[in-house]
Amino acid sequence: xxxxxxxxxxxxxxxxxxxxxxxxxxxxxxxxxxxxxxxxxxxxxxxxxxxxxxxxxxxxxxxxxxxxxxxxxxxxxxxxxxxx
Numbered sequence: 001x002x003x004x005x006x007x008x009x010x011x012x013x014x015x016x017x018x019x020x021x022x023x024x025x026x027x028x029x030x031x032x033x034x035x036x037x038x039x040x041x042x043x044x045x046x047x048x049x050x051x052x053x054x055x056x057x058x059x060x061x062x063x064x065x066x067x068x069x070x071x072x073x074x075x076x077x078x079x080x081x082x083x084x
Contacts, residue, residue: 013041 011019019039026037038055042048049056068078 016041 009019009022011022023037023039030037038052040048040052042051071078
């Protein structure tokens with residue numbers, strides 16, 4: 001099973017330099033992995049979704065397609081479904 005993990009650290013505008021240093025430190029700690037450290041500034045979560053849509057993609061359709069491929073590989077019948 002695929003898992004997703006997110007860690008959120010909030011920083012006020014007054015702590016921007018410190019937040020940037022923490023982000024750089026985190027990047028160093030994960031540089032040999034598929035993880036990403038991201039420092040963003042936004043007024044709201046909705047604004048964040050609009051500015052960085054790739055971080056909020058819905059993976060459900062992708063996972064259903066993978067499930068269908070797995071069923072075909074096992075010789076099991078496929079289920080019908082519609083994406084919205």
